[in-house]
Amino acid sequence: MIRLLWTASVRTRYFLRRYMPTNILLDLIRTRRGLKWGIPAMLLAVPYLLAASICTNFIGGGGPGWLNPLVLLFIWNAMKFLIMGPLSLVLLARVRVLETAARRRAHRSHPTARRQQTVTADVPS
Structure with missing residues (x-):
């Protein structure tokens, strides 16, 4: 009996997440490109x-x-x-912090980036 209820609730949730317009829109807002639309979506x-x-x-x-x-x-x-709306702002701030940290790590760990900096610093202008 519990298995039947569990299966019914899972299938109902899947149907609602997949086909209901508000859930589709909220899923699009939760993507990286859609986070900026959280505040305007509050108007809905x-x-x-x-x-x-x-x-x-x-x-x-x-x-x-x-x-x-x-x-x-x-x-x-x-x-x-x-x-x-407010949740998308928090998620957007978190994503931007993580992207900045990854960019800094990539810049520090890339050996040619350091070599190019030293070469351009040695060249008189």
């Missing part, structure tokens, strides 16, 4: 919160109760985008 939370508000008002006015899960989905997607 506004339409989701607006849709949640509209559905909530509609439900409060006597609308169908099946809109409640939709409200939860809208709020969940808005939270994902709101959290991804």
Whole structure:
């Protein structure tokens, strides 16, 4: 029984990660090229919160109760985008620090780089 539940949850997660538009967009933002788009992507939370508000008002006015899960989905997607903005800045800073450190290591360890520096320093201009 537990194996069946485990398999169902894994397959559901795979389906949601692969085919839902917000998850695809968040996966693209998490790439090295996409990290700069984290803050502008936070603006996508506004339409989701607006849709949640509209559905909530509609439900409060006597609308169908099946809109409640939709409200939860809208709020969940808005939270994902709101959290991804600052997180992308942290990830971008970390990546840039690692890239700078790797560049410095490569420059220090490359023997021709040191030789070229000494040769150009010895040549009078």
